[in-house]
Amino acid sequence: MNLYFRFKLHLGAFVLLVLLNFSTAFGQSDPTGERRVTGTYVIKNATITTSPGKTASNANILIKDGLVQAVGSNINIPKEAQVIEADSLFIYPGFIDAAGNAGVGKPAEAERPSDFNPSNPPDEVAGITPWRSVLDYYDPKSTQISDWRKVGFTLAQILPDGGMLPGKAAIVIYGGNASSNVLANQTAMAAKFRGMGRGMYPGTQLGVMAKFRDLYKNAELSSQHSRLFASNTGLNRPEINKTLEAFYPVLDKNIPVIFEVSNDLEIRRALTLQKENGFNIILSGVTEADPVIDVIKAANAKVLLSLKLPDDKVAKADVANKSEEVQARTKRVKEAYELALKQAALLEEAGIAFAFTSMGARSADLHKNLKVMIENGLSEDAALAALTTNPANILGIQKFAGSLEKGKLANMVIMTAPIFSEDAQIKHVVADGYIFNYDTSKKKNGGNGEASVAVQGIWEYTSDTPAGSSGGKMEIKKEGDRYTGSITYDNPAGGGKASSEMKDINVSGNYLSFSFSVSAGGMNIDVNVSGDIVGEEFSGNMNLADFGSFPLNASKVPNQFNK
Structure with a gap:
């Protein structure tokens, strides 16, 4: 700041x-979500999609203390339940952001020591801080969270900001301000092909790869030494190194490395490191999957597709009266633009169950960009899966999130029309039992x-x-x-x-x-x-x-x- x-x-x-053109089932508009569903509620006569491809009409959903108790047309409604009529509304599982940074602040830059050596800088100066927790820089009251919740997101894995190894991720719920909102900490180790500048090692992508290899191998040696020391006598006490110790959960495959990648070359380099060392990997921010789909499948890598789509200005440019060179160049740009819009469809066709990351994207563009992906070959079921069941599976939280089933969190998106239709608007979002109501209006332009x-x-x-x-x-x-x-x-x-x-x-x-x-x-x-x-x-x-x-x-x- x-x-x-x-x-x-x-x-x-x-x-x-x-504008609000019809009465709300939950009362007056309340985007703050300060009221929580703490009793027993039944939402009646809605069209409920419990998971992609599974939809029931005129169905009811029973909620108690923020958890789903039952879904269906013939459920037993307790006498104490408050009934909410939801005729003509459509209910979906709450969206999950598999890698976001809403509400995450940037740590202060580390001071360089007086004897600073750019070829061997201290870890913090070099952007190597895998011991940090994103929660130390997270503001659950940030308006950025409100922006993403307004378009349907109820859960997110948040990533720290920083250099090549900025720290550990966490999974948070976009609930009310009175809740801790933390579901899990230390869920992944974040990594980037970005040093802290070319004047300092590692300042290039190849330098980052070399440094990662060095840290990983040293962490393996450190872990082995620590275990031997704990079970044997006559060994030297292992050195305490918080950077290397931060790798231990990755070595044990308790958490993955989530690599931020921006093109197919970075995907190949991240998968090269994974193949050499054997850790679990998630590729985040993917925009160019088509040249490396076979490599991704062979590595069994998890994929988070970017919600940000390229600008269409050049694609719409009129070059009829331009030179042949300009026309040829513009044609290549248009072809690249059209291919970018098909990445989601290509992943679906290849059988890769991907999720989405909001990093670098705008919440305002979410539904527009999803519709563009669908227009370019992505099925609606696959689009919904990428928002719900797929990220739940990738993050390992499918037992309590990603679908509307008994015992799972009552995280829901309640809409005025089917989710990907032109007239669909979000009327309510339920997250962690907190209800967030949004004004809606019928579109005058059809x-x-x-x-x-x-x-x-x-x-x-x-x-x-x-x-x-x-x-x-x-x-x-x-x-x-x-x-x-x-x-x-x-x-x-x-x-x-x-x-x-x-x-x-x-x-x-x-x-x-x-x-x-x-x-x-x-x-x-x-x-x-x-x-x-x-x-x-x-x-x-x-x-x-x-x-x-x-x-x-x-x-x-x-x-x-x-x-």
């Missing part, structure tokens, strides 16, 4: 809040992806951050079927206002999202904006990478252009 305060980035965002309100015009906004309140203007125009815009904000360098182009403006129903960049102190900071609108007012959040998510409000200036 220091950088945020230093540059005083009072940035704004434009968000749309969905679900064609256009705005049901006039978003074009000038909007005055205020944003509230720990540094105070500030504001500016957003000007949105419509050019054909595309939106363009600009946003003003307090200049980080001082001296009035600065402005930036609004990029990736996406309008669907009453929902809008966009991004923009801020130049501050010689670096560019990306700001993502998403949310909903009511009439001429909005409320929502802006998300700044590494700095958190902050609320904002805005009003449309009257008598402005609305074309």
Whole structure:
């Protein structure tokens, strides 16, 4: 947060809040989820999908103290049960994020010693901190968690931030603030092909591989020495090394290594390390699986596909009047873009049961990106499995999560229509027994992806951050079927206002999202904006990478252009 305060980035965002057009079964809108289902409840006459491919119509679900007791059309309803009518609603298991960082802060950088040697830096300076727990940097009250819960996520494995070995992961539930929300700690060791810079070892991917090999082999020797010392006499006392000891659960295959990968080359390198050493591996952030599907299957590696899809601007570019060279280059880019959209379908076709990771993705894009994957060959059952049963199996929590069955957590997503239909909206999310209610409205455009309100015009906004309140203007125009815009904000360098182009403006129903960049102190900071609108007012959040998510409000200036 220091950088945020230093540059005083009072940035704004434009968000749309969905209207409530029909009565709620749970009472008034309550996105805070402060009420918990602690008694016995029956949700009646809903269409309930207990797991992918298993759906019952006009069914009931019995819940007691946050656990599922029964699901079906002919269940015994206890006299003390509170009945909730859910006619016309659709219930699904709560979504599971197999690798996320919502609410996770960044540790302070370690200070370099006076005798610093870049060829052999201390572990902390080199980004090698596998003993750290992500929970030491986790804020369960973060608005980032609210953003992901709002789109259906109820559980997540959260990963620490840092260098090549940033620490251990944990599994948390997106429940109420009164709960500890921690389901399991030390669930995986995070790893990346990223050092702390080229001026220090390991600063390259090959350097990271060499360092990983060295640490793994030394950890094996250290573990053997410790066990021999514990059962024999006459041996030297083993050296205490917290880096090597952090590998012990990996050596014993009690936890996997979750390798963050960004392309097929990194997948091959991660699987090379796995083959050499024999640890269990999860590949996270996969975007280019097609060249290495056979390698993945041979390694029996678990796969977490990125929820982030590439930008489609070039794919939509009109190059009819451009040179042959430009046309050929654009064609190659379009082919690569189309292939990226098919990765989920290719994994399904290969029989690889994958899950999703939210790392680097925006919650606002979730349902849109899922529909794009389905349009490009992914089946709806496989898409739902990647959100529910598959991550539960990969994380080893299938005994209490991933489906709606007796004895499992009553984590649910309750929708107004079938999950992947155009008109589907989330009405309630139940996590850890806490009910989160969201406003919904019927789309006035028949679900064609256009705005049901006039978003074009000038909007005055205020944003509230720990540094105070500030504001500016957003000007949105419509050019054909595309939106363009600009946003003003307090200049980080001082001296009035600065402005930036609004990029990736996406309008669907009453929902809008966009991004923009801020130049501050010689670096560019990306700001993502998403949310909903009511009439001429909005409320929502802006998300700044590494700095958190902050609320904002805005009003449309009257008598402005609305074309």
